[in-house]
Amino acid sequence: MGKTNNQLPKNYPWILIESFIKEKGLIRQHLDSYNNFIQKTLQEIVDEQGIIETSQPGLYVKLGKIYVETPRAREADGSITEILPMEARIRDLTYAAPLHLTMTLVVDGEKRGPVKAYIGDLPIMVKSVKCPLSTMDEKELIEVGEDPRDPGGYFIINGSERVVVIQEDLAVNRVLVDVGGASSSVTHTAKVFSSTAAYRVPVVVERQRDGLLYVSFPAVPGKIPLVILLKALGLESDREIVNAITDDEEIESELVPLLVQASSIRTTEEALDYIGNRVAIGQARSLRIEKAQQILDNYLLPHIGNRPEDRRAKAYFLGQMAEKLLELALGRRNPDDKDHYANKRLKLAGxxxxxxxxxxxxxxxxxxxxxxxRMKSRNREINLITLVRADIITDRLKHALATGNWVGGRTGVSQVLDRTNYLSTVSHLRRVVSPLSRTQPHFEARELHPTQWGRICPVESPEGQNCGLVKNLALLALLSIGVDESEVYDLLIGKLDVIPIMSAREQGIKGSKVYLNGRLIGVHRDGEKLAQMIRRLRREGRISYEINVAHYKTEYIDEVYVN
Known part of the structure; x- marks a missing residue:
C-alpha cells in the first residue's frame, strides 16, 4: 500500500476533481434534465392526451409526433430568422423555438391526411441540445460573440436571463410513518403523497387510541375504516384482507378488532355503498356505487393506476401502509425522518x-x-392549421418563466440570473430551495442533516429568515434523471426470482420483502443474495448505474429496497 501511495503525485485529488468538473461541468444537472424533457417527456405529454374527442359524434383529432425546431425570432416585416442567445439578450427577445405537432382530423371515419401545425413557442435553455451553442468549440463561440466560459443552463425571456431554481420536496409515492401528537386521539400515522404526472393526492392511514385504523384522502369527507375500504377494493374475505396487510402472526392479532368493526359489511357492493353514502348523499344506490368506484379509481393512490383492474394493487399498497404503521406501534421500527435526504427529491428545470x-x-x-x-355546428370546412391557436402555449410558458409563478401555486420558481461575477452565476445555477414557509421556525428543516454530506454544501446558505431553507449543491454532487420503473420491475420479477407479493401471501411464502421505489412488489428467499446480484449487474453495466439497492435486517425487519 505504501508503495502505491509514493507513486501518486501529491496533488492527485485535485487532478481528479478538475477532470470531474471538466467532464461533467458545474451545471450539468439542469442541462440533462431539460434535454430529457425535450427528447422524451414532451412526446409523452402529447401521447397522454392521444386523441381530442368532441361532443359531435364521429369528429375527433388524432395527435401524432411533436417536433422542436431551432430557436427563431419573428422580425417586424413578418420574416423569420434563426437567432443565437447574444442577439436575444441585446434585442430583448425571447430565446424560443417553434413547436410543430402532426395532427390527423377524422370526420365520420374518414381520415383527412396528417397535417403539421405550428402550436406555439418553447423557451430553449442556453447550451441544451436544441441550442446551436452546445455543438460549438471555444473559437466558434468567440466568433459569434458568446462567452466561451458561460455555463448555460438558463433561459432568456424578453432579453433577461432567468434561472429555474431547483425545488426540494418530500419524496412522492413513499410511505412515511410517524408518531401522533401527545394530546391528539391519533397515536400513529402513515402518510404517502401519491403523485402522477398531472396531480398529487395525500393518503393518510391513522391509528386511533382504541387500536382501530382509518384512511383519509381528499376526495371523500371524513375517515373510512381501513377494512371497509379494502372490501370496497375487492377483497371480500377476512383471509384476503389479512394477506394484503401482513404474514406476521403478532400483527395479525392486532387486526382482529378491525375485522370485527367492519363485520356488518360483507360484500364489495355494500362497502362501495358505504363510501357512496358520503360522496353522493341522497342519490339512488346504483349511482352511489358508481360514484364510489370512480373516486376509488381516480383519486385513491393514482400513482398505482386508474383502471378497475388496479384496485387489488391499491388494496395491497394500503395493506403495506397499515403493516408499517403497526410495526411502528409495536416498537419494531422507528418513525421516519422527514429531513433525511433519502426522503427528499429535487425537481429540476426539465x-x-x-x-x-x-x-x-x-x-x-x-x-x-x-x-x-363551433366549426362543425356551422357546417364550415374544417382546416386544422387555421383553427390552432398558437399563442396559448407560447404565452403560458413565457409568462411562467417571466414571473416565476408556477402551476400549483408556487412562486419564485424562476429568478433573474445573478451576474455579479462568475462565482455568483454558478452558485445561482446550483441553488436548491425548500418550499417551507420562511416565517416559521422549522428548526429541524433548517439544521444541517448528516445525510446532506457530499450532496449539499454545509457552508453556503444565507443568514436570516432563509437560513437552512435555501441551500446549494456540493461541488461534486451529481443528480440522476431516473430510470423507467417497469424495466426494473420486469428484471426483479422475471430474472431475479422475486415472487410477486400477491402469490407469495396466498402460498404462505416468507422471506425478505422487496420494495421498488417505496412500493412492496414481492418476496425473495434470500435478501442479501438479491442485493449482491443487483450490485453485480450494475457494476457489469447491464443495468443503469443510477439504480440503488440496500438490504436492511434487524430482529423483526428483513427488507430490500431498490430505488
Missing part, C-alpha cells in the same frame, strides 16, 4: 418546465375542441 407545459397543453386541447365543435 421536470418543472414539463409541469408547466402539461398545463398549457391541456388548455390548448380544450380550446381546439371548442373551435372544432
Amino acid at each position: 421536470q418543472l418546465t414539463a409541469m408547466q407545459f402539461r398545463a398549457a397543453f391541456k388548455q390548448f386541447v380544450k380550446d381546439l375542441r371548442y373551435q372544432l365543435e
Whole structure:
C-alpha cells in the first residue's frame, strides 16, 4: 500500500476533481434534465392526451409526433430568422423555438391526411441540445460573440436571463410513518403523497387510541375504516384482507378488532355503498356505487393506476401502509425522518418546465375542441392549421418563466440570473430551495442533516429568515434523471426470482420483502443474495448505474429496497 501511495503525485485529488468538473461541468444537472424533457417527456405529454374527442359524434383529432425546431425570432416585416442567445439578450427577445405537432382530423371515419401545425413557442435553455451553442468549440463561440466560459443552463425571456431554481420536496409515492401528537386521539400515522404526472393526492392511514385504523384522502369527507375500504377494493374475505396487510402472526392479532368493526359489511357492493353514502348523499344506490368506484379509481393512490383492474394493487399498497404503521406501534421500527435526504427529491428545470407545459397543453386541447365543435355546428370546412391557436402555449410558458409563478401555486420558481461575477452565476445555477414557509421556525428543516454530506454544501446558505431553507449543491454532487420503473420491475420479477407479493401471501411464502421505489412488489428467499446480484449487474453495466439497492435486517425487519 505504501508503495502505491509514493507513486501518486501529491496533488492527485485535485487532478481528479478538475477532470470531474471538466467532464461533467458545474451545471450539468439542469442541462440533462431539460434535454430529457425535450427528447422524451414532451412526446409523452402529447401521447397522454392521444386523441381530442368532441361532443359531435364521429369528429375527433388524432395527435401524432411533436417536433422542436431551432430557436427563431419573428422580425417586424413578418420574416423569420434563426437567432443565437447574444442577439436575444441585446434585442430583448425571447430565446424560443417553434413547436410543430402532426395532427390527423377524422370526420365520420374518414381520415383527412396528417397535417403539421405550428402550436406555439418553447423557451430553449442556453447550451441544451436544441441550442446551436452546445455543438460549438471555444473559437466558434468567440466568433459569434458568446462567452466561451458561460455555463448555460438558463433561459432568456424578453432579453433577461432567468434561472429555474431547483425545488426540494418530500419524496412522492413513499410511505412515511410517524408518531401522533401527545394530546391528539391519533397515536400513529402513515402518510404517502401519491403523485402522477398531472396531480398529487395525500393518503393518510391513522391509528386511533382504541387500536382501530382509518384512511383519509381528499376526495371523500371524513375517515373510512381501513377494512371497509379494502372490501370496497375487492377483497371480500377476512383471509384476503389479512394477506394484503401482513404474514406476521403478532400483527395479525392486532387486526382482529378491525375485522370485527367492519363485520356488518360483507360484500364489495355494500362497502362501495358505504363510501357512496358520503360522496353522493341522497342519490339512488346504483349511482352511489358508481360514484364510489370512480373516486376509488381516480383519486385513491393514482400513482398505482386508474383502471378497475388496479384496485387489488391499491388494496395491497394500503395493506403495506397499515403493516408499517403497526410495526411502528409495536416498537419494531422507528418513525421516519422527514429531513433525511433519502426522503427528499429535487425537481429540476426539465421536470418543472414539463409541469408547466402539461398545463398549457391541456388548455390548448380544450380550446381546439371548442373551435372544432363551433366549426362543425356551422357546417364550415374544417382546416386544422387555421383553427390552432398558437399563442396559448407560447404565452403560458413565457409568462411562467417571466414571473416565476408556477402551476400549483408556487412562486419564485424562476429568478433573474445573478451576474455579479462568475462565482455568483454558478452558485445561482446550483441553488436548491425548500418550499417551507420562511416565517416559521422549522428548526429541524433548517439544521444541517448528516445525510446532506457530499450532496449539499454545509457552508453556503444565507443568514436570516432563509437560513437552512435555501441551500446549494456540493461541488461534486451529481443528480440522476431516473430510470423507467417497469424495466426494473420486469428484471426483479422475471430474472431475479422475486415472487410477486400477491402469490407469495396466498402460498404462505416468507422471506425478505422487496420494495421498488417505496412500493412492496414481492418476496425473495434470500435478501442479501438479491442485493449482491443487483450490485453485480450494475457494476457489469447491464443495468443503469443510477439504480440503488440496500438490504436492511434487524430482529423483526428483513427488507430490500431498490430505488
